[in-house]
Amino acid sequence: MNEVRLLLKKDFLIFINNLLLILRNPLRLIPYGIAAGYFVFMYSKGIAGSQKVASNVNMDAAGEVDVTQQNIIGGLTLLALIFFIFQLYRATKNNITFFKMADVNLLFTAPVKPENLLLYYMARSILPALGGSMIFLVYSGGQLASEFDLDVLGGLFLLFGFALYFFLIFPLRFLIYTLHTRFGILEQLRVGVLLLGIALSLLILIPGFLAPVFWEGMFAWISSPWFNLFPVVGWSRGMMSYFLEGNWILSTTYLLLYGITYYAVVKLVIQYSGHYYEDVLEATQNNEDRLEKAKGTKEVTEDAYSLNSKKQLALPEFGLGAKALYWRNYVQSSRQDLHPLIGLYTGGMAVLGIVLAGLGHFDWFSHQVLYFYLLFLLFFYFMAGIGRANIGDLKKPWFILIPASWSSKFWNMIKLDLVQTLIFALLLIVPSVLIGDYNYWLILLFPIGLIFAYVIGLGVNLIPQVGLDEGWDRILIKPLMIGGIVVFGIVPTLFFSGLLFGVTGKFIYGFGAAVLGLGFVAAILTHVTLDILKRLEFKEL
Amino acid sequence: MLTVTQLTKVYNKQTAVKEVSFHLDGGEVVGLLGPNGAGKSTTMKCIVGLLRKTAGEIQIGGYDHLSVEAKKLFSYIPETPYVYDLLTIWEHMQFVAQAYGVKEWKHRALELLEMYELEDKQKKLGRDLSKGMRQKVSICCALLPDPKLLFFDEPMIGLDPKAIKNTKNLFKTLKDQGKTILVSTHLIEGLESIADRIMIMKEGEIIGNDSIANLKLQAESGSGLSLEDLFLELTKDE
Numbered sequence: 001m002n003e004v005r006l007l008l009k010k011d012f013l014i015f016i017n018n019l020l021l022i023l024r025n026p027l028r029l030i031p032y033g034i035a036a037g038y039f040v041f042m043y044s045k046g047i048a049g050s051q052k053v054a055s056n057v058n059m060d061a062a063g064e065v066d067v068t069q070q071n072i073i074g075g076l077t078l079l080a081l082i083f084f085i086f087q088l089y090r091a092t093k094n095n096i097t098f099f100k101m102a103d104v105n106l107l108f109t110a111p112v113k114p115e116n117l118l119l120y121y122m123a124r125s126i127l128p129a130l131g132g133s134m135i136f137l138v139y140s141g142g143q144l145a146s147e148f149d150l151d152v153l154g155g156l157f158l159l160f161g162f163a164l165y166f167f168l169i170f171p172l173r174f175l176i177y178t179l180h181t182r183f184g185i186l187e188q189l190r191v192g193v194l195l196l197g198i199a200l201s202l203l204i205l206i207p208g209f210l211a212p213v214f215w216e217g218m219f220a221w222i223s224s225p226w227f228n229l230f231p232v233v234g235w236s237r238g239m240m241s242y243f244l245e246g247n248w249i250l251s252t253t254y255l256l257l258y259g260i261t262y263y264a265v266v267k268l269v270i271q272y273s274g275h276y277y278e279d280v281l282e283a284t285q286n287n288e289d290r291l292e293k294a295k296g297t298k299e300v301t302e303d304a305y306s307l308n309s310k311k312q313l314a315l316p317e318f319g320l321g322a323k324a325l326y327w328r329n330y331v332q333s334s335r336q337d338l339h340p341l342i343g344l345y346t347g348g349m350a351v352l353g354i355v356l357a358g359l360g361h362f363d364w365f366s367h368q369v370l371y372f373y374l375l376f377l378l379f380f381y382f383m384a385g386i387g388r389a390n391i392g393d394l395k396k397p398w399f400i401l402i403p404a405s406w407s408s409k410f411w412n413m414i415k416l417d418l419v420q421t422l423i424f425a426l427l428l429i430v431p432s433v434l435i436g437d438y439n440y441w442l443i444l445l446f447p448i449g450l451i452f453a454y455v456i457g458l459g460v461n462l463i464p465q466v467g468l469d470e471g472w473d474r475i476l477i478k479p480l481m482i483g484g485i486v487v488f489g490i491v492p493t494l495f496f497s498g499l500l501f502g503v504t505g506k507f508i509y510g511f512g513a514a515v516l517g518l519g520f521v522a523a524i525l526t527h528v529t530l531d532i533l534k535r536l537e538f539k540e541l
Numbered sequence: 542m543l544t545v546t547q548l549t550k551v552y553n554k555q556t557a558v559k560e561v562s563f564h565l566d567g568g569e570v571v572g573l574l575g576p577n578g579a580g581k582s583t584t585m586k587c588i589v590g591l592l593r594k595t596a597g598e599i600q601i602g603g604y605d606h607l608s609v610e611a612k613k614l615f616s617y618i619p620e621t622p623y624v625y626d627l628l629t630i631w632e633h634m635q636f637v638a639q640a641y642g643v644k645e646w647k648h649r650a651l652e653l654l655e656m657y658e659l660e661d662k663q664k665k666l667g668r669d670l671s672k673g674m675r676q677k678v679s680i681c682c683a684l685l686p687d688p689k690l691l692f693f694d695e696p697m698i699g700l701d702p703k704a705i706k707n708t709k710n711l712f713k714t715l716k717d718q719g720k721t722i723l724v725s726t727h728l729i730e731g732l733e734s735i736a737d738r739i740m741i742m743k744e745g746e747i748i749g750n751d752s753i754a755n756l757k758l759q760a761e762s763g764s765g766l767s768l769e770d771l772f773l774e775l776t777k778d779e
Binding site: 013 | 589590591592593607609610612613615616617619621622623624625626627628629632633636637639640641642666667679682
């Protein structure tokens with residue numbers, strides 16, 4: 001396998017060059033050293049305390065159904081299941097790629113065997129999944145070690161449980177797309193995934209309707225040990241259950257199941273993918289475009305999105321100057337979704353909230369479920385702000401040269417996002433409050449909170465991206481910024497909102513305090529962002 | 542050296558290339574000319590194996606174009622020169638040498654880097670290169686294995702005037718060495734002095750395929766048109 005040697009050598013060189021880049025300015029690693037020290041300290045402290053706690057946990061739970069534990073396990077499994085089915089569905093729309101455009105140009109036309117390239121890159125894709133799981137484990141290791149009897153084997157099963165779940169999704173998606181290009185069975189695959197989704201929904205909902213409390217019944221099946229047999233989602237959970245149940249044979253069996261499945265998927269992909277280069281070309285190009293857009297080295301072009309280019313638009317005039325930026329975003333959004341101001345996914349998310357409020361009204365759900373959903377949406381919009389792709393546009397000459405003030409250019413650039421957020425929030429909260437008899441102040445507070453959460457995420461994304469030129473600076477500073485904002489902004493906000501909620505027992509007071517806190521953080525980040533944009537102009541000139 | 546028979550490529554029910562057939566003899570330099578969207582790049586990408594052909598046959602040196610044997614015979618210089626962000630120029634050369642199984646490559650790599658004025662930038666990472674420099678690296682990488690057949694997709698775009706002149710000289714040198722070259726471009730100037738033959742594409746079909754001399758003759762015997770005028774005449778919309 002000459003190809004494997006070749007690629008290993010290339011990746012080794014890339015690794016070394018990366019290290020050299022990081023070590024060019026080693027001082028920026030100091031905060032990471034401190035963080036690592038903190039986690040080691042927490043972990044060793046946790047292990048010391050675990051002997052005392054571990055014996056109590058198992059004794060009390062013996063022979064009874066722990067409803068809280070069942071709901072937590074059920075909720076997490078449900079999220080993993082939704083993500084899994086969604087990923088399978090996406091595979092019927094577009095392919096994923098393991099490659100970069102440099103591979104396309106330099107490797108795909110070289111005298112190498114395509115299947116060996118695919119094998120190597122597919123296997124290598126476990127590294128990001130393992131890395132992410134390791135970071136999660138390092139972060140949560142201290143806490144887990146103090147609550148449960150977490151030893152090295154337990155840690156390893158946790159690590160592989162997380163990593164293999166995320167890892168196997170991509171080869172599976174690749175296989176689905178391969179089967180589609182080979183046999184032209186896109187519709188059948190899509191219907192298959194939809195039927196699977198419907199069957200699983202029924203298996204979850206029916207026990208809910210039969211039980212006295214809907215959501216306790218709802219989680220009965222997916223939190224039962226039988227669900228561990230469900231591919232991927234169940235196997236990961238079964239593997240990770242080692243640290244609760246201590247059965248290493250069972251966990252190893254799930255690990256083996258993963259191994260066999262991966263082998264089968266790779267075999268099938270290689271058998272059916274044939275000459276797959278064209279299948280990955282579009283996805284590879286899109287990934288490259290996204291990266292370049294984030295860096296600001298590429299213009300946002302319409303073909304970079306899945307646009308409906310034939311859609312006839314009757315657009316209103318928005319005005320001159322910086323408003324052109326709003327107009328451009330409006331045009332793109334018009335072609336990307338059902339309506340420029342409210343899309344298919346956001347509409348679905350609003351409907352979900354209203355359904356939860358309705359179920360709460362008929363006492364099928366606790367009222368608290370909607371509260372959790374609203375808090376989840378704040379987090380979701382924060383992440384959406386962080387993930388905004390074309391932030392590099394703010395570095396482009398045309399953005400700098402538009403004759404308008406910085407603040408007006410910046411606001412017009414993000415105005416559509418804010419309008420969309422506001423409309424979504426109102427669509428969700430107004431009917432929910434009216435149907436579910438929630439506090440009317442939510443109608444005011446939730447939209448504002450959602451906008452603040454988005455602006456904070458955007459600031460976290462934008463400040464390092466636009467303010468720093470060195471790629472590694474951006475990568476290393478972004479988590480630090482997030483950490484700083486969480487420690488000095490979000491944690492105090494949560495503390496005060498939790499305190500108010502605890503004292504008054506009313507969600508609305510706690511939520512109000514949270515919105516106020518987010519407002520402070522958003523204001524500070526906006527100020528910093530505008531300041532950085534002004535500096536950028538000076539630098540460019 | 543290259544035989545394309547009845548090549549057809551259909552994308553999402555749209556035919557980008559329609560039953561295209563042509564042949565390139567060893568040592569020939571052929572220009573594939575046409576306006577934007579004519580199907581030049583698609584044809585070339587089908588030949589080098591980046592796109593799956595819908596129908597037809599492609600043979601390189603007597604081998605199927607997707608076989609490893611065929612790929613040993615050619616190099617491809619794409620329109621957009623992507624390189625590895627975190628490999629230096631020299632490491633790119635090393636990587637390509639290994640991929641193509643070139644044993645004694647260092648001397649040739651140095652020669653090529655010198656020709657494209659990259660010898661003092663060998664330690665620069667891919668991410669620090671301008672588009673023009675990436676294009677030069679891409680050309681150097683393609684020439685390193687000393688292929689018999691070369692595909693250039695819009696090779697002059699992004700190059701500075703000196704690099705353009707070097708590339709034209711390079712075409713002449715390669716031609717003298719007996720290499721076969723297929724150059725896809727929408728710019729007629731630059732091809733006149735080096736191409737033996739020009740194929741003109743429009744809407745996925747080859748509408749003209751003749752030697753430069755004959756095409757010139759055809760143009761002048763018409764109404765005194767230049768080659769450029771003839772090209773515009775042939776490719777204008779109905």
